[in-house]
Amino acid sequence: MSSRARILLIGYRKFSELINSVLPDYKDEAEIIIVESVASGSVDYHALVKEHKPDVVASAGSNAAFLQHSLKLPVIAQPVTDTDIVDAVARARRIGDRVHVFTYAAQPESEGRLFTALPALLGGDGLRHESYATTDEAAEKLLAMAAAGSADVVVGPSYICELATRRGLPAVLLYSRESARAMLDEALRQARVRSAELESQQAPGRFVIDSPQMSRVAELARTYARGSAAVLLQGESGTGKEHIAREIHQASDYRDGALVAINCGSIPNELFESELFGYVDGAFTSSRRGGRVGLVEQANGGVLYLDEIGEMPLSQQVKLLRVLQERSVRPVGSTRELLLDFKVIAATNADLQGAVDAGAFRDDLYYRLNVFTLRLPPLRERPEDVAAITKHYLAEYGQHYDVDMDVSALMENLLKPFMQYRWPGNVRELQNFAERIAVNAAHGVAIDELSLEELLPELRVAQASTGVPAGLLKEQEGRAIAEAMQRLGGDKAAVSKALGISPTTLWRRLKEMDLNQDFGADGAGNKKSKQYSRG
Incomplete structure (x- = not known):
């Protein structure tokens, strides 16, 4: 798309x-x-x-x-704003004294008060106003006006302007650039909503559950969808947090608005405010003409989905907190607050409570997000879902790649190794396996036990690793962290930057290694308190 x-x-x-x-x-x-x-x-x-x-x-x-x-x-x-009408009439008065204004209105009396006040506001008495409900009615009224010779200049929509020009009358367009941008901004917003809905409906990956644990999660998700209270989704990567967020969106009172997703760990500090809050025309040197609608404003009337919230730097957390508290944003360069109404869903694979205890995550933001919590269990804890999800994705990808696969026969070969597998990548990994099988089947590869070892080598590696000492990778990672902590004097911000990991991830690793106490929550290390072995 x-x-x-x-x-x-x-x-x-x-x-x-x-x-x-x-x-x-x-x-x-x-x-x-x-x-x-x-x-x-x-x-x-x-x-x-x-x-x-x-x-x-x-x-x-x-x-x-x-x-x-x-x-x-x-x-x-x-x-069409009142400002549009006043500006257009003022421009027309510079052309001629007798101004005839045409506006579309399903209820013609709705604009009466403005046009009653305009002569006193602009001076002069030569202003007339006609409302119409159809283009035929507009044409009839303009022809009558032209025949009577009662106007020097016409103000109206583009069709009226064209008819007036054909009859030799000067014409001023009723609309302004500002209202044109407002229309295009709204069109963009609704286009994104529609695209997201179509993608959700058409893309492989519909949420499939067959276990009591996930049935309970789905039931709670429908309950938590009610009202505007925030929902915090916790679970390992690939467990289906985004799917649950979509389910909550569709079941909520905000379903007619957009689901706007923000990856909280990927926005640079210098772009954070302009991306989330938007900016007005001329806010800074490289700003786009007309300004830009921020991501938070795009979620107005819908759902703001804060993905990987645990990866958001502390400097950005305080700015987000204010928006969630006030339910308003002030675009960069603007003096006006925009009041908003949206539901918040946050997702993380981190231990946020532990991050709060370590000072890596603001407690006030945590409590603002943690109104309702849903924990999504990893796939290895719900084996009942493995067969159902496998069948679903095999069927989906078979249709997607236009290949006729005997799913039942495939399941006979797949079920045993799939049930024994630990699924470190959870549902996303299973989805990848199913697509890999479908793509190879589309190219004529016979799906049998021998080819499965070639197509899905992860299964063979997992079986071969049985009995082998575990944790070699973690041990290497631990050595790298310990060496960096020693070299940089326990400065956690410097360590996370040097290793290319977020402060929250570093905090989790240090907790697992039991090194947090040696350097303190503030990251100020005491080099004499512990010696780190390189070997």
Whole structure:
């Protein structure tokens, strides 16, 4: 699936020109296809959608209303703000005194108060306003106005502007660049929501359970989905934390919003605020024109999924805490707080409580996240799921790679070694095994006991390791950590940087090695307290 959203924009000339003026701001995020058309029953918009395959459609006024009733795809309507109307009328008054404004409104009386106040605000009495519900009605009213000769200049949507120009009248477009950006930002948000939903539905990897432990986890997930309280998912890598997060999202009151995932260990400090909170136009030298919507704001009305929360540096934790407490963000360079409503799901494979005790994770953030906790057991602790998940992925990948596999026959060969295997990579590793089998079957490889040893050498290595002294890799890792701690005087921040691991991971390893006490929670080591052997 393309990383850029596809937006089909339907409108008339001046509207298209307006959108083209802001397109460079969106070139990295969206592919925008512009079709110049006035929405009516004479145009087959279903064929347009089939041809261009957009994630969402965007339009304005009566066009948008027509398309919303005609298409199943989300249709985003161009907003018209009071500021847009005031600015457009002010520009028109510089062209002529008699200004005739046309606006689309399903309920024409809704804008009455603004237009009653405009003459006093701008000065002069030559302002008239017409509302319409369909393009036919708009054309009729404009023709009547032109025949009466009652206007020097027309303000309205692009179709009205085109009709006025054909009759020799100057025309001012009602919409602004700011409202155009607001429409495109909303289109991007809804496109991401739709893409995430489709990916969740279509991609191999639907959540499969057959054990009482995971049945209980799924039951609790549905319970914890209610309301806005945070949910903390704990479990080894590959146990299905992201799947559970999706299940909670779909069962929650926030299901209509996006599930926005953030890898908490991968955002550099210097980009943290602009990525999470966004920024306004001109916030810094390299900022994008028009600003950028931050990840937290993208989750408004949906779910903010904080993956690998245990890897987030302390300097970033305090900034995240404030957002979770206040449920608001202030984009970089802005003086305005944006109030938000979203549900938080955090996931970690670390012992967060232990990290809190060691000073590697803020206790106030931990308690903010740990309202409800779900522990996902590793696959080796729920052997009942192995057969069910294996069958599911073999069937999924057989269909995906268009290969006819006898899953029942395969299971006869796979079940025994799979049940004996320890699954260090959990469900993700099992998924990889199933895909490997399917790909090789698609290329004509016979799946039997002999070829399984070649396809899945991990099984053979696991069997061969029985009786061999365990922990050799951990011993080497421990030596590297001990040597770095000694060389750097117990400075844990320097050690984690030198070894390329997070402070939380280092803390866990030191705890396993029983070295934390020798250097203290603050990382200030006492070199004389212990000698580290290199051998």
